[in-house]
Amino acid sequence: MASLTRRGARYYVRVYVNGRQREIATKTSCRKVAEKIKQKLEYEQATGILQEATQTPLDELLTNFVAHLRTRLPPKSVNNDISRLRSIFGAIVPALEPARKRPNDRRVLANLPPTILAVSRAEDITTPLINRRLEERAQVVGPKTLNEERAMIHRLLAYAIDFHGMIHPDRRTPNPAAKARRWRVPAPTIRFLTLEQVQEQLKALEDAPTIRTAVAIMIYAGLRRSETLWLQPQDIDRKSRLIRVQAKHVGDESWQPKTRRNRAVPISHDLGAILDEYRVEQNRTRRKTRNRGHDQDQEQVEETCSEQDYKPSHTWLILSPRGQRYDPDNFSQDLATANLRHGLRWTSLHYRHTFGSLLAQRGVSLFKISTMMGNSPEICRRHYAALVPGELLEDVEFT
Template structure:
């Protein structure tokens, strides 16, 4: 049997090996971690040199390494999101999590809060546990009143961090497994998608008639189903005007001015241009100024996504409209689904998986499924004939004859 000893703030494991007493420094100040290490020693009867002692990694050091790793493996726009969740969970405990934009920092300080939810205050990442994370998420929902969806984002960010730390960061957690992997996700209420009906499409495009570029951009979202950034990254070379009936938009990755962009799924896709959309595009091409971007900002540069959304919101709100780029994209998928197009085709055009399209648009296809429940009737036997056949006497089999071979 092994026992725990404490010297100062450090814990030791004391046990006997071949009759000799040994004492091993467990390199932890946490009683919970020390008990787990002691359990490993007792259950597997490890020798001193074989004891899989956990590491002792400062939380700031591992976060600094992780953010550097993510900067080279994630899309540029995802890095600030990851940093925001890590900063909200652990605080600015390393240089990478410091807020450098003072305007944003002051805005965050002045923003009213519904409570004072604490951060995960640990000195070493090995101190993370399911209980610590679960408590933190509960406080987020209770004190800061974040949504279950946001709480799940925090959970997934920390689970992914621990997976990387164990796989590539040189961290060994107690028990040899991710300590927060068993924390359950919160249930997120299903939200209904919003989209424009045919009369709404006409209303939306008509109110933008005085701004040809903005009107054409909204038409691209509605009639081609592009994501916001997919449209903002379009160049003149992405349009194949002679392909198909009315042309094709090539949604594809590119590198411009040293900045690389890829579609959300990482795969390029062609989107046919409809007759209606072609009319808007032709009108816009007549006034478009030469430049790198097909849709450029007022100073000729690429649109910032948030600035574009703000301009669109202001233009539409003047007429009492509040639809967003996501609503326009859902309009494309919804209208095709209601027309009876297969969800596989819709998913291919939108750059989504068939499962995502089924989740969003399957409920919009009831009319196209009405005839699917009918069985063919021309060659199907009636119930009475089926009964009469089953009750009829089965045909007699012929008698067997014995054949003798005398040879």
């Protein structure tokens, strides 16, 4: 049971929580309102809702949360989340320390951004505190980054509630980040290649067939960089004219698409021709490697590649210069170097946007584009809706 007491002009409710007596302020001088608050607290006490706030050490919570992320997310996503946590709380635990090029290299730590939240317990994080800190950070980062950091705090506190039983002192907001301000993100600026620029890009990479094939896949199929570099020969179904983007385990490595959903993308005639040409180049390279060291001067007959005899021959479709899976960062660097020789500065993101933009200009539905690109229809609407042809012109006429 609870009792009502008055101190000065305000009323307080005395109630036992977890075996300890507490005085909860009603913040009112009206007895009728205080009685209703007392009745509500008695109900929460009887149903077990009324509980004492916990004290969860932030350093222990962050360490466990990072370990939790490593068991559920791919390495790249984990590294991105750790970077956001480090920006928010600082490198207060070893799990959040950045990778250093040398053991004694302190420059990485010196260049860290200012800490957003300096608290010792998770329960000390409140909605006003989050809003104030993000407001200060808005001077150096954009709204998209602010929303990502807000979402990161929400995920951390949700983990604390589910796995550590955290109870926030403010019972109105079990997760304070849920009511924190969301920042309005401006419309994105989409850069893509025209049909003439597509041909210019592919022609500039003729002396680098591997990079050229990867670029063609991103342009003509809309695959992400990681999806392209994780393709295996058996993912190319030339008979059905499909590229299958699917989760896979290769040796000790595992990978899955960004959206955790497998999909199939049709192969256009232009992309099919480039894939067949790349297959011939691969076969020629294999024969040269196989015959190296033997005295064979006879001319080698080039192997033609049709839709029926397209069979896997390597673990990876896009091979690095060392014959292994291409590291994404190394691929981007090699691509930039090859493009720079021709005065081009396009990147993988531009190629993927080219696929969605050119299809939208042709009048392909945004739903179909989102299905092929592995995006949500809402993201495709934000990116490509302005490129849809003027098919609604007649709909605005009253007569």
